[in-house]
Amino acid sequence: MANPLHKYTVAEASNLQVYEDYKCELLTLNGTDVIPNTSWDTPAKEVILFAPAGTIDDDGITINLKINGSYGDNIVVNFDNLPFTIKGLLIDGIKLTGGSSDDDVITLLSFH
Numbered sequence: 001m002a003n004p005l006h007k008y009t010v011a012e013a014s015n016l017q018v019y020e021d022y023k024c025e026l027l028t029l030n031g032t033d034v035i036p037n038t039s040w041d042t043p044a045k046e047v048i049l050f051a052p053a054g055t056i057d058d059d060g061i062t063i064n065l066k067i068n069g070s071y072g073d074n075i076v077v078n079f080d081n082l083p084f085t086i087k088g089l090l091i092d093g094i095k096l097t098g099g100s101s102d103d104d105v106i107t108l109l110s111f112h
Contacts, residue, residue: 021112027096029104032042039066039093043108048089049084051106061098061106065091082106 025038049063063075067089079083094108 023108023109023110023112025110027108029096029098029106031068038095038108040110040112042112043092044094045090045112046085046087046111047094048083048085048109049080049106050109057058061096062065064095064097065089066093066095067091071095079104102108 012030021042023040027038035069049061060076060078062084063077064073065075065086066072069092071093091110094110096106098104
């Protein structure tokens with residue numbers, strides 16, 4: 001029997017392409033300042049927020065998603081709930097508010 005030419009089937013290869021276009025941003029939350037609007041050339045299909053170990057000492061952040069050109073209602077996430085994943089939407093941009101007066105570091109990973 002001949003060896004297959006391809007390692008993956010067509011469906012598997014298509015599914016892997018979903019994760020080829022991604023952006024990873026390290027953001028610093030310092031109290032009530034709004035992180036500058038993070039927007040992308042192409043909408044994000046999935047967004048993951050997580051914090052490196054030992055960088056968070058506050059109780060939450062507020063997330064605003066930009067969908068179809070406008071920002072929606074606030075989503076409040078406690079740092080205890082990180083990592084936090086949003087998927088199933090086409091997200092044009094995101095705003096983050098919160099953190100303590102100390103600099104809290106959070107990582108934003110988006111798949112486009």
